[in-house]
Amino acid sequence: MAQQQHRTITGRIRYTSKKPEILDQERGRETFVYTRHSDGKLTLRAHCEIDEPNPTVMRDIVHSLDANDRATDCFVRLTVGDEFMGAGLFVMGDGFIECESYGPSIGRVSQRTNIEGGYDIFGTHPIQADAYSTRVMDVSKGPHKRKLRCFLPSGDHRGATPPLLAEGHISLEYLGEETVTVTAGEFKCRKFRFSDEDAGFVSKDGAHPTYDVWVTADEDAIFVQGGVGGYMQTWYELVELQR
């Protein structure tokens, strides 16, 4: 019998709040499964549930990247307030991204966007996907900061709009290495900071608040802990990991 030629990583992230009225209370959760194939390609499946603030969000993502971490295809399905919001498929080609989507509020939509000059990440909104996107930084340069051109299936900060292609810009800073202990264990991490000082990722709530993430200092870039300030006041922690 043939063996699967891939490596599997599974994890669970707990979402909590730093708002004083619900301090450290669980406000959501995310389970993820990675498969890293022998040819370097990777698929991330994530199931995310956000309980707070209302309306609740349930998101399914199946996002694949090639051996150079370039997005190849992505499926997004959203349930908001326990009602279907939309489902979309994104297919990335040479110089374009296609989107086929449907949602009660947008109807049936086909998009094809030509992209000149390339882009850095396709941001899909799971916390683990945020962590993996930090691989775009060349950590051999030491701490530094640069602006990222992003495409996303939703420009909303919670990703809670029907799947449609959106573009944004955000800064990412590599801050160095730290050892971090969370429920899932102790990990040697790299610390990064997403910031939106140029308002390149504005939604109805304004610019994206500063977002610190600690990810494992290895090729898997697994989310270990992190939090968003500003109006969001959220915290995230890896509570289970198998690899």
Add this chain to the structure above:
Amino acid sequence: MAETILTGKILSFCQGATAIADHVGEEDWEIVLHSDGLRTLRARCWLRQSPPVLRDIVQSVDDEFHPHDAYARIVVDGRYRGSAWYRFSDTLAECEADTVGEGRVRQSFPIRRGIRGFGTHSLQSDGWLAAGYDLSKGVGVQRFYNNLMTSTNHRGATGPMFMTTNSSLEYHGRESLDVPAGRFDCHHFSFVGTSHGYPPYHMWVTADRHYVFVRATLGGDDPQQFDLVEFNQTDA
């Protein structure tokens, strides 16, 4: 949030092998029932026999198990085979696919309510197909034509896109069944009038409103048995 969450794990065994360690395939699945009436199945399937197949499925049906939307992604022998997005209304089924073999594919088929669901090769998805049978008519055969599937390959290892079969359902009655996940009151079905050389396939699903896949047996040259080995239900 969701009204009910069901989770399960199915293992497949070659004939005569039932030890957990001897399984040749596995499927982890979760079903969420939402307050808007939709139920969504997420399944990750590994077929370990050569060439190995890794399949991701996310599919939703309405409160009468009429398909609503779906996604399928297939990796065969460690290589991307394709991914497809599906949308269904009461009268139309649409597919947007990107596959290695066929390229960019766009398909649409007229449909009606009462079709035999949408077959995605997830075993739990097979369980949902049984919801197309009108149990009020008792045991017997009910015919279905031009059934939509992601692939007519026996292992679902082609496409994914729309392909059609004419297999129908025979209902054999109720049976109580013991599997590693426990004892279940089941409906026993088999697929009849199959096309594409599909071997005899019997299936047992829970006799409740969920059509949970409990067991199946597959005949032919490589007979296999599929058993539900883990199951959990959480009601809000």
